[in-house]
Amino acid sequence: MELINVLGGSGFVGGRFCELTPNTLVNERHDYHVKSNNILYFISTVDNYNVYTDPFIDIETNLTTLIKTLETIGNRQVGNVTFNFISSWFVYGNVPLPAKETATCDPKGFYSITKRAAEQLLISYCETFGLNYRILRLSNILGPQDKKVSKKKNALQYMINQLKNNEDISLYDGGNTYRDYLYVDDCVDAINLILEKGDLNTIYNVGSGYPKYIGKVIEYAKEQLNSTSNIGNIPPAEFHNIVQTKNMVLDTTKLQLLGFKPKYSSYDIVNTLIK
Numbered sequence: 001m002e003l004i005n006v007l008g009g010s011g012f013v014g015g016r017f018c019e020l021t022p023n024t025l026v027n028e029r030h031d032y033h034v035k036s037n038n039i040l041y042f043i044s045t046v047d048n049y050n051v052y053t054d055p056f057i058d059i060e061t062n063l064t065t066l067i068k069t070l071e072t073i074g075n076r077q078v079g080n081v082t083f084n085f086i087s088s089w090f091v092y093g094n095v096p097l098p099a100k101e102t103a104t105c106d107p108k109g110f111y112s113i114t115k116r117a118a119e120q121l122l123i124s125y126c127e128t129f130g131l132n133y134r135i136l137r138l139s140n141i142l143g144p145q146d147k148k149v150s151k152k153k154n155a156l157q158y159m160i161n162q163l164k165n166n167e168d169i170s171l172y173d174g175g176n177t178y179r180d181y182l183y184v185d186d187c188v189d190a191i192n193l194i195l196e197k198g199d200l201n202t203i204y205n206v207g208s209g210y211p212k213y214i215g216k217v218i219e220y221a222k223e224q225l226n227s228t229s230n231i232g233n234i235p236p237a238e239f240h241n242i243v244q245t246k247n248m249v250l251d252t253t254k255l256q257l258l259g260f261k262p263k264y265s266s267y268d269i270v271n272t273l274i275k
Contacts, residue, residue, distance in 0.1 A: 004195065005035045007069060008042030012146040013086070013138070016184045017042075021192060032069040040084045040195070041069065047153050048090075048109030048243040055110060062114035063121065070125050082132040083122065084195060089139050089180070089207070089248055091116040097211075098251035101137070101203040109243030119203075132200040136191060139207030139250050142269050143184030156181070159218060160273050163227040172240065174233035175215020180207040180249040183264035183272070190260050197258045209252035212266040221270045 009018045009026040017040070018024050025035055032043075043065055050057045066085075073081055092099045093106035107116045119135050126133040142157055149157040156179070162169045182190075190206045198204060215231075222229060236246075252260070264272070 002038045003036050004038050004040050006040045006042065007032065007034075008044065008086075011042055011044075012143070012148070013141055013184060013187060014040075014042035016143065016145050017188045017191060020185065020188045032065060033072045034069065034081075037081045038084075038195070039082065040086070040191070041066070042086045043069075044086065044088075044115070045111055046148075048111040051110045058110040058114040062111070062118050066118050066121065067125070070122070070131075073129075073131065082134065082200060083126060084134045084136065084191075085119065085122050086191075087119055087135050087137045088112075088115050089137055089205075089250060090244075091119065091137060092245070092248070094245050097247060098209065098249045099205070100251045101205055101254065112243065126201070134194060134198055134200065135203040136194060137203060137205050137250070138187065139180035139182050139205070139248070141182055141184050141187050142273065144272055144275070145184060156214060156217060157273055160221050160270065163218070163222050163225050163229050164274065166228045168230040168232065169218070170232040170234040171215055171218065172234060172236040173246075175213060175218055175231075178211040178213045178247050178249065180210065181212055181217075181266050181269055182206070182208050182262060183269045186262040186264055189263075190255060193258050193260050194255070202254075204254055205250040205252050206255060207250035207252055208262050208266075209250060209256070210266070211247070211249040217266055217270060220267055221274060224270065225274055 003023050003025045006024050006026045008014045018026050045058050045061045090112040091105045091107050093108055095103040105116050107113045122133055159169050194204050
């Protein structure tokens with residue numbers, strides 16, 4: 001396989017991909033020039049809360065930078081160029097579950113909307129100029145390498161850190177909501193599998209395909225840590241209800257047909273996070 005030109009390789013998933021994948025050519029930060037016909041694009045904001053501090057950052061990062069990067073492809077043999085774009089489950093919004101790649105997306109929030117708009121711009125650009133593309137919609141990716149967890153990003157991992165410190169925590173709806181959790185190394189395996197065997201000009205969900213209730217995962221982590229934290233129940237914040245769907249699990253049938261099977265269960269993931 002040709003060298004994989006990685007843009008956005010300094011983030012959590014992109015960084016882990018580069019650590020585990022030998023045939024990569026990683027761009028420096030703010031270098032948006034394409035250097036290979038096999039492109040893997042991670043550059044993105046990460047949550048819907050930027051609207052409170054800088055409402056332009058999602059547009060600049062998720063849309064403007066993408067177009068700048070596409071424009072650097074220039075005179076390459078366009079029929080041989082494949083742009084692999086890392087997207088997110090956030091683009092779905094409220095759709096029937098498990099979410100299929102063919103679902104009609106209804107994203108909420110600046111991050112979610114700009115990620116969906118980026119997908120559509122990418123498809124239009126590639127169809128206009130004869131490029132190939134793949135869109136990979138990632139589920140909730142977890143791993144100890146993620147050093148930027150917060151209540152807003154990877155909240156589960158943030159709460160496990162609270163349990164380690166015996167801090168009391170509160171769960172929206174008492175943890176009676178579910179997500180599709182995937183360990184970062186499994187995510188890297190899935191991305192490599194799609195780059196190697198995946199169809200062109202299509203979308204792939206990347207997740208475990210299994211729903212896991214947040215409350216059950218937290219109770220398991222508390223037990224494993226012998227934590228004295230109290231677990232409370234609060235209603236979701238109004239903004240949370242606006243920008244996020246209550247539950248999410250991805251239909252990973254297409255990914256499974258390529259031979260993907262996650263090695264880590266949700267509880268295996270927790271065990272790596274509590275070490």
